[in-house]
Amino acid sequence: MYTAVSRLVKPLKQIATILTPGEDKSSETVEWEMSILLSWVKQTYTLQSDELMVNNLLNFSRGFWKGLFTCYDHYYIPRTNNDLERFFRKTKASHRRITGLRSWNSYIIRNGEMIVLVNDALRQEHVISRLRSSSQVVCTVYWSSVA
Numbered sequence: 001m002y003t004a005v006s007r008l009v010k011p012l013k014q015i016a017t018i019l020t021p022g023e024d025k026s027s028e029t030v031e032w033e034m035s036i037l038l039s040w041v042k043q044t045y046t047l048q049s050d051e052l053m054v055n056n057l058l059n060f061s062r063g064f065w066k067g068l069f070t071c072y073d074h075y076y077i078p079r080t081n082n083d084l085e086r087f088f089r090k091t092k093a094s095h096r097r098i099t100g101l102r103s104w105n106s107y108i109i110r111n112g113e114m115i116v117l118v119n120d121a122l123r124q125e126h127v128i129s130r131l132r133s134s135s136q137v138v139c140t141v142y143w144s145s146v147a
Contacts, residue, residue: 008053011041019068021079027069034061034068091119 018033038061045054061068071079095104095115108115121127 004049008045008050011037011045011053011057019079021072025072027072030072031069087119091115094119 014037015034018030018037038058041054041057071077092104095107096102099107101107
C-alpha cells in the first residue's frame, strides 16, 4: 500500500517544486515545465489504478491553467487567495454573530461592495483621518468642476 501511495505522490511533489516561486522564474518557463510534467504523467502512469489520479490531476490543472502562472510575472499578485478567503471568513463570521443567520447570500448580494469596504476600513489604522482627508479632496474636485 505504501509503495502505491508513494508512487502516486511523486508527481505532486514535482508540481510543488515547479510552482515554488523563484527570482529567475517567469510564467512561460513555469508553464512549459508544467506542460512537460503533465505529459510525462500521462505517459508514465498508465496502469488502471493510476487512471483516477491522472484524470484528476489533468482536470484540476486544466481548470486553473489560465491564471495559474500570473504571479510569476507580476510580483503584486499573490500565489494563493488564502488572505482573501481569510478576510471573507472574518466578514461572514461577523455577519453571523450580528444577525444569527447562517446564510449571508442575500446580505452579500444586496450590500456586498459596501460590506467589504467598511469591514476592511474599520480594521485599518487612522481610518477617520483618512476618510476626512479623502472627503475633502472629493469635495474640492467636485466643487472645482461645478464652478
